[in-house]
Amino acid sequence: MTTQPASNSPLPDVAIRASGLVKRYRGSRGQEGQEAVRGIDLEVRRGEVFGFLGPNGAGKTTTVRMLCTLLPISDGEATVAGIDVAADPAAVRNKIGVALQDVGLDGRQSGRELLELQCGLYRIPDPAGRAAELLDLVGLAEAADRLVSTYSGGMKRRLDLASALVHEPDVLFLDEPTTGLDPASRLTVWQEVRRINQAGTTVFLTTQYLEEADQLCDRVAIIDDGRIVNQGTPSELKSELGSDVLTIGLDPQEHGRARIALENLTDLGHITDAEEGLAVYVDDGAGSVADVVRLLAEADIRPRTVSLARPTLDDVFLASTGRRIESNTAEAAS
Amino acid sequence: MNETILLARRAVREVWRIPAATLPALFIPVFFLVVNLGQVNKVFPPSTPFLQGQHYVAFQIPVSLVFAVSSATSGLAMVTDIDIGYLDKLLTAPIRRTAIVWGRLAADLTRGIAVSILVLAVGFAFGARVKSGVVGVILLILLSALWGVAYAGIAIAIALKTKNVQTTNASFIIFFPLLFLTPNFVPLELLAPPLRIIARCNPVTYVITGLRDLVLYHDIHWGSLGACLLTIVLTGVLLTALSLRALTTFAD
Numbered sequence: 001m002t003t004q005p006a007s008n009s010p011l012p013d014v015a016i017r018a019s020g021l022v023k024r025y026r027g028s029r030g031q032e033g034q035e036a037v038r039g040i041d042l043e044v045r046r047g048e049v050f051g052f053l054g055p056n057g058a059g060k061t062t063t064v065r066m067l068c069t070l071l072p073i074s075d076g077e078a079t080v081a082g083i084d085v086a087a088d089p090a091a092v093r094n095k096i097g098v099a100l101q102d103v104g105l106d107g108r109q110s111g112r113e114l115l116e117l118q119c120g121l122y123r124i125p126d127p128a129g130r131a132a133e134l135l136d137l138v139g140l141a142e143a144a145d146r147l148v149s150t151y152s153g154g155m156k157r158r159l160d161l162a163s164a165l166v167h168e169p170d171v172l173f174l175d176e177p178t179t180g181l182d183p184a185s186r187l188t189v190w191q192e193v194r195r196i197n198q199a200g201t202t203v204f205l206t207t208q209y210l211e212e213a214d215q216l217c218d219r220v221a222i223i224d225d226g227r228i229v230n231q232g233t234p235s236e237l238k239s240e241l242g243s244d245v246l247t248i249g250l251d252p253q254e255h256g257r258a259r260i261a262l263e264n265l266t267d268l269g270h271i272t273d274a275e276e277g278l279a280v281y282v283d284d285g286a287g288s289v290a291d292v293v294r295l296l297a298e299a300d301i302r303p304r305t306v307s308l309a310r311p312t313l314d315d316v317f318l319a320s321t322g323r324r325i326e327s328n329t330a331e332a333a334s
Numbered sequence: 335m336n337e338t339i340l341l342a343r344r345a346v347r348e349v350w351r352i353p354a355a356t357l358p359a360l361f362i363p364v365f366f367l368v369v370n371l372g373q374v375n376k377v378f379p380p381s382t383p384f385l386q387g388q389h390y391v392a393f394q395i396p397v398s399l400v401f402a403v404s405s406a407t408s409g410l411a412m413v414t415d416i417d418i419g420y421l422d423k424l425l426t427a428p429i430r431r432t433a434i435v436w437g438r439l440a441a442d443l444t445r446g447i448a449v450s451i452l453v454l455a456v457g458f459a460f461g462a463r464v465k466s467g468v469v470g471v472i473l474l475i476l477l478s479a480l481w482g483v484a485y486a487g488i489a490i491a492i493a494l495k496t497k498n499v500q501t502t503n504a505s506f507i508i509f510f511p512l513l514f515l516t517p518n519f520v521p522l523e524l525l526a527p528p529l530r531i532i533a534r535c536n537p538v539t540y541v542i543t544g545l546r547d548l549v550l551y552h553d554i555h556w557g558s559l560g561a562c563l564l565t566i567v568l569t570g571v572l573l574t575a576l577s578l579r580a581l582t583t584f585a586d
Contacts, residue, residue, distance in 0.1 A: 069426065103419065104418065108351055117341075
């Protein structure tokens with residue numbers, strides 16, 4: 001099989017397109033199969049950083065694995081770099097770089113050996129030279145000849161990124177690239193992703209971190225339970241909710257009455273249930289606080305807390321799914 | 335450079351860097367060899383007809399060789415690659431997927447050659463001689479190593495199917511009945527009739543007999559050597575095909 005550096009070939013304007021994408025796992029012993037991805041439609045434009053935001057188990061990794069040719073597609077269609085994933089997976093592999101959630105590095109090799117092998121597998125003409133260049137680029141030149149098992153989590157992640165870039169791919173898939181990293185390493189990875197994107201590579205990134213999606217992504221799709229529930233630029237998604245969000249802490253039995261009372265708020269965008277009360281989206285948060293307290297008092301409801309903030313992607317997730325992504329993530333982690 | 339050679343080089347480096355993965359596979363057969371010799375050396379002195387004037391250790395060397403090279407090491411390395419996500423990285427690279435298995439088998443060949451030399455050295459230290467000479471020694475080493483390659487396919491297939499260390503290790507346990515239902519202690523003719531029938535159906539019998547004839551006789555016995563080689567080739571084709579199929583269906 002011959003492989004050429006993928007960046008030489010022209011890309012269509014759409015780097016990734018999925019239509020009605022479904023992943024259905026077979027059931028065992030007569031049990032019904034499970035659908036991990038339930039009809040995803042998306043379009044990632046060439047040169048953008050596209051974020052796939054959702055809690056653990058939402059279907060992010062399954063989608064990436066289908067797009068990377070690692071999992072067969074049960075239903076629907078997908079193209080990457082203009083190539084049909086199901087019809088020509090080998091051609092897709094020439095165009096993509098992949099860094100999955102489990103850092104796919106062999107700890108028994110040195111960083112240099114690993115990159116030289118990767119260059120060899122992609123038929124890069126000067127594997128040693130390219131490996132040295134990449135090691136330098138990700139700041140691992142000094143640690144190049146140490147076994148990967150001695151690297152820190154951040155170093156491993158950077159090496160994994162470098163190994164996904166040996167052939168200068170058109171599209172880079174990053175599955176939760178900063179999960180488990182300390183804040184400093186996370187920032188380094190973000191810088192690296194920005195640099196890769198500025199060099200012209202389209203980045204498809206899955207994350208459960210709101211800040212990561214907000215900071216890095218040009219556009220974001222929110223995925224929950226195998227379906228995309230909302231998508232747009234982070235600012236578009238947040239502005240759909242109104243300018244401000246008032247989070248009101250309440251006893252659970254008072255949610256219903258409070259919701260009815262607050263429907264009389266003049267400035268109201270909309271109201272959703274939050275973890276410990278209600279999230280009230282309004283245009284002018286500061287101006288509405290007094291009205292909120294007054295309306296609740298008239299209904300004989302005493303709020304435990306009232307806090308004012310700008311809407312975040314977590315609020316977008318809450319408005320789209322009725323749950324907060326951060327609590328889902330914490331539950332999954334515990 | 336060819337992707338199979340690249341992956342083989344990586345796997346061989348692994349063998350070199352992690353001797354702990356190879357040494358236990360060597361220790362058990364050498365332990366069995368020493369214990370067996372201690373138990374029956376005096377029962378079968380060199381004057382025993384089937385020993386052709388050699389010490390009993392010469393009769394046991396082929397068993398130890400086959401035992402030493404029939405390991406689950408490649409399968410366990412494959413499970414590790416699955417666990418750490420490295421197999422995913424290889425599967426998203428534009429390479430022939432078969433190269434992943436061939437690379438592992440190339441490492442098995444290297445490991446098999448090294449282990450066979452060590453087992454032969456132990457046998458020589460206990461007084462065994464290879465009567466067919468240098469050619470016989472080379473054939474013993476190569477055929478043993480090739481058997482190791484042929485048998486490795488089962489562990490790789492189990493690794494890819496189950497993705498589980500314990501189950502993959504079980505492929506080594508499967509080999510115990512295969513090894514002991516053979517003329518491993520005495521020639522086929524001296525086995526009890528039911529065991530003789532089973533041994534005749536057991537492919538490992540033909541591998542041991544072929545190797546043993548190289549140790550015991552000056553002249554090369556082409557019949558037993560051919561049967562040995564044919565068994566290795568057939569086992570290799572079957573089990574390698576099984577592992578390649580397991581890799582093809584890995585993601586399903």
